[in-house]
Amino acid sequence: MRHFLEELEELQQRLLEMGGLVESSIRESVxxxxxxxxxxxxxxxxxxTRINRLEIEIDELAxxxxxxxxxxxxxxxxxxxxxKINTDLERMGDLAVNIAQRAVVLIEKPMPKAFIEIPxxxxxxxxxxxxxxxxxxxxxxxxxxxxxxxxxxxxALRSYIYRDLIQFMQQYPSSIAEGVDLILIxxxxxxxxxxxxxxxxxxxxxxKGVDVRHHAETSA
Amino acid sequence: MRHFLEELEELQQRLLEMGGLVESSIRESVxxxxxxxxxxxxxxxxxxTRINRLEIEIDELAxxxxxxxxxxxxxxxxxxxxxKINTDLERMGDLAVNIAQRAVVLIEKPMPKAFIEIPxxxxxxxxxxxxxxxxxxxxxxxxxxxxxxxxxxxxALRSYIYRDLIQFMQQYPSSIAEGVDLILIxxxxxxxxxxxxxxxxxxxxxxKGVDVRHHAETSA
Numbered sequence: 282m283r284h285f286l287e288e289l290e291e292l293q294q295r296l297l298e299m300g301g302l303v304e305s306s307i308r309e310s311v312x313x314x315x316x317x318x319x320x321x322x323x324x325x326x327x328x329x330t331r332i333n334r335l336e337i338e339i340d341e342l343a344x345x346x347x348x349x350x351x352x353x354x355x356x357x358x359x360x361x362x363x364x365k366i367n368t369d370l371e372r373m374g375d376l377a378v379n380i381a382q383r384a385v386v387l388i389e390k391p392m393p394k395a396f397i398e399i400p401x402x403x404x405x406x407x408x409x410x411x412x413x414x415x416x417x418x419x420x421x422x423x424x425x426x427x428x429x430x431x432x433x434x435x436x437a438l439r440s441y442i443y444r445d446l447i448q449f450m451q452q453y454p455s456s457i458a459e460g461v462d463l464i465l466i467x468x469x470x471x472x473x474x475x476x477x478x479x480x481x482x483x484x485x486x487x488x489k490g491v492d493v494r495h496h497a498e499t500s501a
Numbered sequence: 502m503r504h505f506l507e508e509l510e511e512l513q514q515r516l517l518e519m520g521g522l523v524e525s526s527i528r529e530s531v532x533x534x535x536x537x538x539x540x541x542x543x544x545x546x547x548x549x550t551r552i553n554r555l556e557i558e559i560d561e562l563a564x565x566x567x568x569x570x571x572x573x574x575x576x577x578x579x580x581x582x583x584x585k586i587n588t589d590l591e592r593m594g595d596l597a598v599n600i601a602q603r604a605v606v607l608i609e610k611p612m613p614k615a616f617i618e619i620p621x622x623x624x625x626x627x628x629x630x631x632x633x634x635x636x637x638x639x640x641x642x643x644x645x646x647x648x649x650x651x652x653x654x655x656x657a658l659r660s661y662i663y664r665d666l667i668q669f670m671q672q673y674p675s676s677i678a679e680g681v682d683l684i685l686i687x688x689x690x691x692x693x694x695x696x697x698x699x700x701x702x703x704x705x706x707x708x709k710g711v712d713v714r715h716h717a718e719t720s721a
Binding site for chain 1: 573
Protein backbone atom coordinates (compact mmCIF):
# COMPACT_ATOMS: atom_id res chain seq x y z
CA MET A 282 0.00 0.00 0.00
CA ARG A 283 1.38 3.36 -0.97
CA HIS A 284 1.74 6.19 1.44
CA PHE A 285 -1.49 8.01 2.21
CA LEU A 286 -0.10 11.42 1.22
CA GLU A 287 1.01 10.04 -2.13
CA GLU A 288 -2.48 8.78 -2.85
CA LEU A 289 -4.01 12.09 -1.76
CA GLU A 290 -1.57 13.83 -4.10
CA GLU A 291 -2.64 11.55 -6.94
CA LEU A 292 -6.29 12.37 -6.24
CA GLN A 293 -5.49 16.07 -6.54
CA GLN A 294 -3.48 15.58 -9.72
CA ARG A 295 -6.32 13.71 -11.41
CA LEU A 296 -8.80 16.40 -10.45
CA LEU A 297 -6.46 19.02 -11.91
CA GLU A 298 -6.05 16.98 -15.09
CA MET A 299 -9.82 16.72 -15.39
CA GLY A 300 -10.15 20.48 -14.79
CA GLY A 301 -7.62 21.16 -17.55
CA LEU A 302 -9.62 19.04 -19.98
CA VAL A 303 -12.85 20.82 -19.01
CA GLU A 304 -11.20 24.20 -19.59
CA SER A 305 -9.95 23.04 -22.97
CA SER A 306 -13.45 21.84 -23.94
CA ILE A 307 -15.10 25.13 -22.98
CA ARG A 308 -12.49 27.08 -24.94
CA GLU A 309 -12.67 24.90 -28.05
CA SER A 310 -16.47 24.72 -28.17
CA VAL A 311 -16.80 28.49 -28.12
CA UNK A 312 -13.81 29.16 -30.40
CA UNK A 313 -15.53 26.88 -32.87
CA UNK A 314 -18.43 29.35 -32.93
CA UNK A 315 -16.15 32.38 -33.18
CA UNK A 316 -13.90 31.01 -35.89
CA UNK A 317 -16.62 28.93 -37.54
CA UNK A 318 -14.40 25.87 -37.65
CA UNK A 319 -16.21 22.59 -36.99
CA UNK A 320 -12.87 20.78 -36.66
CA UNK A 321 -12.35 22.24 -33.19
CA UNK A 322 -15.13 19.95 -31.97
CA UNK A 323 -12.78 16.96 -32.33
CA UNK A 324 -10.86 18.11 -29.24
CA UNK A 325 -14.13 18.33 -27.30
CA UNK A 326 -15.15 14.78 -28.19
CA UNK A 327 -11.65 13.51 -27.34
CA UNK A 328 -11.61 15.33 -23.99
CA UNK A 329 -15.04 13.91 -23.18
CA THR A 330 -13.81 10.32 -23.43
CA ARG A 331 -10.89 11.06 -21.12
CA ILE A 332 -13.06 13.06 -18.66
CA ASN A 333 -15.50 10.17 -18.36
CA ARG A 334 -12.68 7.73 -17.66
CA LEU A 335 -11.16 10.09 -15.09
CA GLU A 336 -14.51 10.42 -13.31
CA ILE A 337 -14.60 6.68 -12.67
CA GLU A 338 -10.91 6.52 -11.72
CA ILE A 339 -11.22 9.38 -9.24
CA ASP A 340 -14.29 7.83 -7.64
CA GLU A 341 -12.48 4.53 -7.23
CA LEU A 342 -9.40 6.23 -5.84
CA ALA A 343 -11.48 8.22 -3.33
CA UNK A 344 -13.41 5.18 -2.13
CA UNK A 345 -10.18 3.19 -1.85
CA UNK A 346 -8.66 5.98 0.27
CA UNK A 347 -11.72 5.99 2.52
CA UNK A 348 -11.70 2.20 2.90
CA UNK A 349 -8.01 1.47 3.34
CA UNK A 350 -6.73 4.57 5.06
CA UNK A 351 -9.76 5.39 7.19
CA UNK A 352 -8.88 9.07 7.24
CA UNK A 353 -10.30 11.44 9.83
CA UNK A 354 -11.04 15.15 10.25
CA UNK A 355 -9.48 17.34 7.52
CA UNK A 356 -8.46 14.50 5.22
CA UNK A 357 -11.88 12.95 5.41
CA UNK A 358 -13.52 16.24 4.46
CA UNK A 359 -11.02 16.69 1.66
CA UNK A 360 -11.85 13.31 0.16
CA UNK A 361 -15.62 13.75 0.42
CA UNK A 362 -15.21 17.19 -1.23
CA UNK A 363 -13.16 15.52 -3.99
CA UNK A 364 -16.05 13.10 -4.64
CA LYS A 365 -18.41 16.05 -5.15
CA ILE A 366 -15.97 18.05 -7.24
CA ASN A 367 -15.45 15.03 -9.47
CA THR A 368 -19.18 15.05 -10.23
CA ASP A 369 -19.14 18.81 -10.89
CA LEU A 370 -16.26 18.45 -13.34
CA GLU A 371 -17.87 15.59 -15.21
CA ARG A 372 -21.06 17.60 -15.68
CA MET A 373 -19.10 20.61 -16.91
CA GLY A 374 -17.55 18.32 -19.52
CA ASP A 375 -21.05 17.25 -20.60
CA LEU A 376 -22.13 20.89 -20.84
CA ALA A 377 -19.17 21.71 -23.08
CA VAL A 378 -20.24 18.79 -25.28
CA ASN A 379 -23.75 20.25 -25.44
CA ILE A 380 -22.31 23.61 -26.49
CA ALA A 381 -20.17 22.00 -29.19
CA GLN A 382 -23.13 20.01 -30.53
CA ARG A 383 -25.19 23.18 -30.83
CA ALA A 384 -22.25 25.11 -32.30
CA VAL A 385 -21.81 22.56 -35.11
CA VAL A 386 -25.25 23.60 -36.40
CA LEU A 387 -24.90 27.30 -35.65
CA ILE A 388 -21.64 27.93 -37.52
CA GLU A 389 -23.58 27.73 -40.78
CA LYS A 390 -25.85 30.65 -39.80
CA PRO A 391 -25.46 34.46 -39.51
CA MET A 392 -24.83 35.62 -35.92
CA PRO A 393 -26.77 38.29 -33.98
CA LYS A 394 -25.07 41.09 -32.05
CA ALA A 395 -25.47 39.62 -28.55
CA PHE A 396 -23.34 36.77 -29.75
CA ILE A 397 -20.19 38.77 -29.01
CA GLU A 398 -20.90 38.46 -25.27
CA ILE A 399 -20.89 34.66 -25.40
CA PRO A 400 -17.10 34.30 -25.87
CA UNK A 401 -16.66 36.68 -22.92
CA UNK A 402 -18.98 34.59 -20.80
CA UNK A 403 -17.10 31.45 -21.88
CA UNK A 404 -13.75 32.97 -20.94
CA UNK A 405 -15.06 33.90 -17.50
CA UNK A 406 -16.53 30.43 -16.95
CA UNK A 407 -13.30 28.80 -18.04
CA UNK A 408 -11.24 30.94 -15.66
CA UNK A 409 -13.65 30.11 -12.84
CA UNK A 410 -13.05 26.38 -13.36
CA UNK A 411 -9.28 26.82 -13.20
CA UNK A 412 -9.41 29.12 -10.18
CA UNK A 413 -11.87 26.97 -8.25
CA UNK A 414 -9.71 23.87 -8.64
CA UNK A 415 -6.53 25.77 -7.77
CA UNK A 416 -8.27 27.13 -4.69
CA UNK A 417 -9.26 23.59 -3.72
CA UNK A 418 -5.85 21.93 -4.08
CA UNK A 419 -4.04 24.91 -2.51
CA UNK A 420 -6.77 25.31 0.13
CA UNK A 421 -6.82 29.03 -0.69
CA UNK A 422 -9.98 30.80 0.58
CA UNK A 423 -9.20 34.13 -1.15
CA UNK A 424 -9.02 32.49 -4.55
CA UNK A 425 -12.28 30.65 -3.77
CA UNK A 426 -13.95 33.96 -2.97
CA UNK A 427 -12.83 35.39 -6.33
CA UNK A 428 -14.77 32.59 -7.99
CA UNK A 429 -17.93 33.56 -6.11
CA UNK A 430 -17.54 37.16 -7.33
CA UNK A 431 -17.08 36.10 -10.96
CA UNK A 432 -20.32 34.16 -10.74
CA UNK A 433 -22.23 37.44 -10.29
CA UNK A 434 -20.62 38.76 -13.45
CA UNK A 435 -21.61 35.62 -15.35
CA UNK A 436 -25.21 35.99 -14.16
CA ALA A 437 -25.27 39.62 -15.34
CA LEU A 438 -23.98 38.58 -18.78
CA ARG A 439 -26.57 35.83 -18.95
CA SER A 440 -29.39 38.32 -18.34
CA TYR A 441 -27.97 40.77 -20.89
CA ILE A 442 -27.67 38.05 -23.54
CA TYR A 443 -31.22 36.88 -22.85
CA ARG A 444 -32.76 40.33 -23.25
CA ASP A 445 -30.69 41.16 -26.31
CA LEU A 446 -31.52 37.92 -28.08
CA ILE A 447 -35.25 38.21 -27.37
CA GLN A 448 -35.15 41.63 -29.05
CA PHE A 449 -33.12 40.25 -31.93
CA MET A 450 -35.62 37.45 -32.51
CA GLN A 451 -38.55 39.86 -32.43
CA GLN A 452 -36.79 41.89 -35.11
CA TYR A 453 -35.74 38.89 -37.22
CA PRO A 454 -38.31 36.11 -36.71
CA SER A 455 -36.57 34.07 -39.42
CA SER A 456 -33.59 33.71 -37.02
CA ILE A 457 -35.60 32.50 -34.01
CA ALA A 458 -33.99 29.05 -33.98
CA GLU A 459 -30.49 30.57 -33.87
CA GLY A 460 -31.52 33.01 -31.14
CA VAL A 461 -32.91 30.19 -28.98
CA ASP A 462 -29.77 28.11 -29.54
CA LEU A 463 -27.55 30.99 -28.43
CA ILE A 464 -29.70 31.47 -25.31
CA LEU A 465 -29.32 27.76 -24.55
CA ILE A 466 -25.53 28.00 -25.02
CA UNK A 467 -25.45 30.93 -22.57
CA UNK A 468 -27.38 28.75 -20.09
CA UNK A 469 -24.86 25.94 -20.47
CA UNK A 470 -22.08 28.42 -19.72
CA UNK A 471 -24.01 29.70 -16.71
CA UNK A 472 -24.31 26.13 -15.40
CA UNK A 473 -20.58 25.58 -15.88
CA UNK A 474 -20.00 28.70 -13.79
CA UNK A 475 -22.45 27.34 -11.19
CA UNK A 476 -20.48 24.10 -10.93
CA UNK A 477 -17.27 26.12 -10.47
CA UNK A 478 -19.07 28.05 -7.72
CA UNK A 479 -19.98 24.75 -6.04
CA UNK A 480 -16.29 23.80 -6.01
CA UNK A 481 -15.38 27.18 -4.51
CA UNK A 482 -18.06 26.76 -1.82
CA UNK A 483 -16.82 23.25 -1.00
CA UNK A 484 -13.32 24.72 -0.72
CA UNK A 485 -14.40 27.46 1.69
CA UNK A 486 -16.18 24.84 3.77
CA UNK A 487 -13.08 22.67 3.77
CA UNK A 488 -10.71 25.47 4.74
CA LYS A 489 -12.86 27.60 6.99
CA GLY A 490 -15.41 25.09 8.21
CA VAL A 491 -18.04 27.67 7.24
CA ASP A 492 -20.90 26.47 5.10
CA VAL A 493 -21.47 29.25 2.57
CA ARG A 494 -24.07 27.34 0.61
CA HIS A 495 -27.54 28.85 0.49
CA HIS A 496 -26.50 32.22 1.88
CA ALA A 497 -26.37 34.23 -1.32
CA GLU A 498 -28.52 32.41 -3.81
CA THR A 499 -29.38 34.16 -7.03
CA SER A 500 -32.45 33.66 -9.13
CA ALA A 501 -32.79 32.43 -12.69
CA MET B 502 -22.85 6.57 19.88
CA ARG B 503 -25.93 5.12 18.28
CA HIS B 504 -25.92 1.87 16.42
CA PHE B 505 -24.49 2.08 12.90
CA LEU B 506 -27.61 0.63 11.28
CA GLU B 507 -29.78 3.20 13.03
CA GLU B 508 -27.67 6.02 11.63
CA LEU B 509 -27.72 4.50 8.16
CA GLU B 510 -31.49 4.28 8.46
CA GLU B 511 -31.65 7.94 9.43
CA LEU B 512 -29.53 8.85 6.41
CA GLN B 513 -32.00 7.04 4.16
CA GLN B 514 -35.00 8.65 5.84
CA ARG B 515 -33.60 12.15 5.34
CA LEU B 516 -32.88 11.44 1.68
CA LEU B 517 -36.46 10.22 1.26
CA GLU B 518 -37.79 13.31 3.03
CA MET B 519 -35.73 15.50 0.70
CA GLY B 520 -37.00 13.55 -2.31
CA GLY B 521 -40.59 14.06 -1.18
CA LEU B 522 -40.03 17.81 -0.95
CA VAL B 523 -38.42 17.87 -4.40
CA GLU B 524 -41.40 15.99 -5.85
CA SER B 525 -43.77 18.43 -4.19
CA SER B 526 -41.85 21.41 -5.63
CA ILE B 527 -41.90 20.03 -9.18
CA ARG B 528 -45.63 19.35 -8.91
CA GLU B 529 -46.52 22.74 -7.44
CA SER B 530 -44.37 24.79 -9.83
CA VAL B 531 -45.99 23.22 -12.88
CA UNK B 532 -49.52 23.16 -11.41
CA UNK B 533 -49.06 26.88 -10.87
CA UNK B 534 -48.68 27.25 -14.64
CA UNK B 535 -51.62 24.96 -15.40
CA UNK B 536 -54.03 26.49 -12.91
CA UNK B 537 -52.56 29.98 -13.19
CA UNK B 538 -52.39 30.32 -9.42
CA UNK B 539 -49.31 32.19 -8.16
CA UNK B 540 -50.09 31.09 -4.59
CA UNK B 541 -48.80 27.60 -5.31
CA UNK B 542 -45.30 29.07 -5.43
CA UNK B 543 -45.40 29.51 -1.62
CA UNK B 544 -45.00 25.77 -1.17
CA UNK B 545 -41.98 25.81 -3.50
CA UNK B 546 -40.23 28.57 -1.51
CA UNK B 547 -41.04 26.77 1.77
CA UNK B 548 -39.74 23.44 0.45
CA UNK B 549 -36.57 25.15 -0.75
CA THR B 550 -35.65 26.32 2.77
CA ARG B 551 -36.15 22.84 4.17
CA ILE B 552 -34.29 21.18 1.26
CA ASN B 553 -31.27 23.44 1.81
CA ARG B 554 -31.20 22.62 5.50
CA LEU B 555 -31.53 18.90 4.78
CA GLU B 556 -28.62 19.06 2.33
CA ILE B 557 -26.31 20.29 5.08
CA GLU B 558 -27.68 17.83 7.66
CA ILE B 559 -27.27 14.85 5.33
CA ASP B 560 -23.71 15.85 4.46
CA GLU B 561 -22.83 16.12 8.15
CA LEU B 562 -24.48 12.81 8.94
CA ALA B 563 -22.63 11.07 6.09
CA UNK B 564 -19.24 12.49 7.09
CA UNK B 565 -19.90 11.55 10.73
CA UNK B 566 -20.73 7.99 9.69
CA UNK B 567 -17.51 7.80 7.66
CA UNK B 568 -15.42 9.20 10.51
CA UNK B 569 -16.85 7.38 13.51
CA UNK B 570 -17.96 4.10 12.05
CA UNK B 571 -15.23 3.63 9.44
CA UNK B 572 -17.52 1.49 7.30
CA UNK B 573 -16.17 -0.82 4.61
CA UNK B 574 -17.29 -2.39 1.34
CA UNK B 575 -21.05 -2.11 0.70
CA UNK B 576 -21.76 0.38 3.49
CA UNK B 577 -18.93 2.63 2.38
CA UNK B 578 -20.25 2.66 -1.19
CA UNK B 579 -23.76 3.34 0.11
CA UNK B 580 -22.61 6.37 2.08
CA UNK B 581 -20.53 7.84 -0.76
CA UNK B 582 -23.54 7.34 -3.07
CA UNK B 583 -25.70 9.14 -0.50
CA UNK B 584 -23.33 12.12 -0.61
CA LYS B 585 -23.78 12.35 -4.39
CA ILE B 586 -27.53 11.82 -4.28
CA ASN B 587 -27.81 14.58 -1.71
CA THR B 588 -26.21 16.99 -4.20
CA ASP B 589 -28.51 15.80 -6.99
CA LEU B 590 -31.59 16.37 -4.84
CA GLU B 591 -30.51 19.84 -3.79
CA ARG B 592 -30.00 20.86 -7.43
CA MET B 593 -33.41 19.47 -8.37
CA GLY B 594 -34.89 21.68 -5.66
CA ASP B 595 -33.09 24.69 -7.20
CA LEU B 596 -34.43 23.78 -10.63
CA ALA B 597 -37.99 23.63 -9.30
CA VAL B 598 -37.42 27.11 -7.85
CA ASN B 599 -36.25 28.29 -11.28
CA ILE B 600 -39.40 26.87 -12.86
CA ALA B 601 -41.61 28.57 -10.25
CA GLN B 602 -39.85 31.92 -10.76
CA ARG B 603 -40.45 31.73 -14.48
CA ALA B 604 -44.02 30.53 -14.00
CA VAL B 605 -44.88 33.54 -11.83
CA VAL B 606 -44.30 35.74 -14.89
CA LEU B 607 -45.82 33.37 -17.43
CA ILE B 608 -49.20 32.87 -15.78
CA GLU B 609 -50.19 36.36 -16.93
CA LYS B 610 -49.70 35.43 -20.61
CA PRO B 611 -51.60 33.33 -23.20
CA MET B 612 -50.15 29.83 -23.62
CA PRO B 613 -49.10 28.14 -26.88
CA LYS B 614 -50.14 24.60 -27.81
CA ALA B 615 -46.86 22.84 -26.97
CA PHE B 616 -47.46 23.94 -23.42
CA ILE B 617 -49.72 20.95 -22.83
CA GLU B 618 -46.69 18.65 -23.04
CA ILE B 619 -44.92 20.44 -20.18
CA PRO B 620 -47.19 19.10 -17.41
CA UNK B 621 -46.66 15.61 -18.87
CA UNK B 622 -42.91 16.10 -18.80
CA UNK B 623 -43.15 17.37 -15.22
CA UNK B 624 -45.17 14.35 -14.12
CA UNK B 625 -42.62 12.01 -15.66
CA UNK B 626 -39.70 13.86 -14.03
CA UNK B 627 -41.46 13.81 -10.65
CA UNK B 628 -42.10 10.05 -10.89
CA UNK B 629 -38.46 9.50 -11.82
CA UNK B 630 -37.31 11.27 -8.64
CA UNK B 631 -39.54 9.09 -6.47
CA UNK B 632 -38.62 5.87 -8.25
CA UNK B 633 -34.89 6.60 -8.24
CA UNK B 634 -34.83 7.19 -4.49
CA UNK B 635 -36.99 4.14 -3.81
CA UNK B 636 -34.63 2.10 -5.95
CA UNK B 637 -31.69 3.42 -3.93
CA UNK B 638 -33.03 2.76 -0.44
CA UNK B 639 -34.49 -0.63 -1.45
CA UNK B 640 -31.39 -1.43 -3.54
CA UNK B 641 -33.74 -2.46 -6.37
CA UNK B 642 -31.99 -2.64 -9.77
CA UNK B 643 -35.21 -3.22 -11.76
CA UNK B 644 -36.75 -0.03 -10.45
CA UNK B 645 -33.50 1.81 -11.22
CA UNK B 646 -33.65 0.57 -14.81
CA UNK B 647 -37.22 1.88 -15.15
CA UNK B 648 -35.85 5.32 -14.37
CA UNK B 649 -33.30 5.04 -17.17
CA UNK B 650 -36.09 4.15 -19.62
CA UNK B 651 -38.22 7.12 -18.55
CA UNK B 652 -35.30 9.41 -19.25
CA UNK B 653 -35.52 8.55 -22.97
CA UNK B 654 -39.18 9.54 -22.91
CA UNK B 655 -38.33 12.84 -21.24
CA UNK B 656 -35.70 13.55 -23.90
CA ALA B 657 -38.21 12.86 -26.67
CA LEU B 658 -40.71 15.26 -25.07
CA ARG B 659 -37.99 17.89 -24.72
CA SER B 660 -37.24 17.70 -28.47
CA TYR B 661 -40.92 17.82 -29.37
CA ILE B 662 -41.52 20.87 -27.18
CA TYR B 663 -38.46 22.61 -28.64
CA ARG B 664 -39.56 22.12 -32.26
CA ASP B 665 -43.16 23.03 -31.54
CA LEU B 666 -42.27 26.22 -29.69
CA ILE B 667 -39.84 27.38 -32.38
CA GLN B 668 -42.70 27.04 -34.89
CA PHE B 669 -45.08 28.84 -32.55
CA MET B 670 -42.67 31.77 -32.13
CA GLN B 671 -42.13 32.04 -35.87
CA GLN B 672 -45.90 32.27 -36.26
CA TYR B 673 -46.42 34.68 -33.36
CA PRO B 674 -43.27 36.81 -32.95
CA SER B 675 -45.04 38.88 -30.30
CA SER B 676 -44.96 35.78 -28.03
CA ILE B 677 -41.24 35.06 -28.43
CA ALA B 678 -40.43 35.78 -24.77
CA GLU B 679 -43.09 33.31 -23.59
CA GLY B 680 -41.88 30.70 -26.07
CA VAL B 681 -38.30 31.01 -24.84
CA ASP B 682 -39.41 30.81 -21.21
CA LEU B 683 -41.35 27.60 -21.88
CA ILE B 684 -38.31 26.12 -23.63
CA LEU B 685 -36.20 27.01 -20.59
CA ILE B 686 -38.77 25.39 -18.26
CA UNK B 687 -38.64 22.23 -20.37
CA UNK B 688 -34.84 22.28 -20.00
CA UNK B 689 -35.13 22.59 -16.22
CA UNK B 690 -37.41 19.54 -16.23
CA UNK B 691 -34.96 17.68 -18.44
CA UNK B 692 -32.18 18.44 -15.95
CA UNK B 693 -34.33 17.21 -13.06
CA UNK B 694 -34.81 13.98 -15.01
CA UNK B 695 -31.03 13.82 -15.58
CA UNK B 696 -30.39 14.10 -11.84
CA UNK B 697 -32.89 11.29 -11.21
CA UNK B 698 -31.01 9.26 -13.83
CA UNK B 699 -27.76 9.91 -11.94
CA UNK B 700 -29.35 8.50 -8.79
CA UNK B 701 -30.53 5.43 -10.71
CA UNK B 702 -27.03 4.91 -12.14
CA UNK B 703 -25.46 5.25 -8.67
CA UNK B 704 -27.98 2.67 -7.45
CA UNK B 705 -27.11 0.18 -10.20
CA UNK B 706 -23.44 0.65 -9.39
CA UNK B 707 -24.13 0.11 -5.71
CA UNK B 708 -26.20 -3.04 -6.21
CA LYS B 709 -24.55 -4.63 -9.24
CA GLY B 710 -21.08 -3.15 -9.03
CA VAL B 711 -21.51 -2.31 -12.72
CA ASP B 712 -20.73 1.24 -13.74
CA VAL B 713 -23.45 2.17 -16.22
CA ARG B 714 -22.33 5.78 -16.53
CA HIS B 715 -21.21 6.92 -19.97
CA HIS B 716 -22.54 3.89 -21.80
CA ALA B 717 -25.72 5.35 -23.22
CA GLU B 718 -25.24 9.08 -23.29
CA THR B 719 -27.75 11.15 -25.21
CA SER B 720 -27.16 14.46 -26.89
CA ALA B 721 -28.71 17.86 -26.18
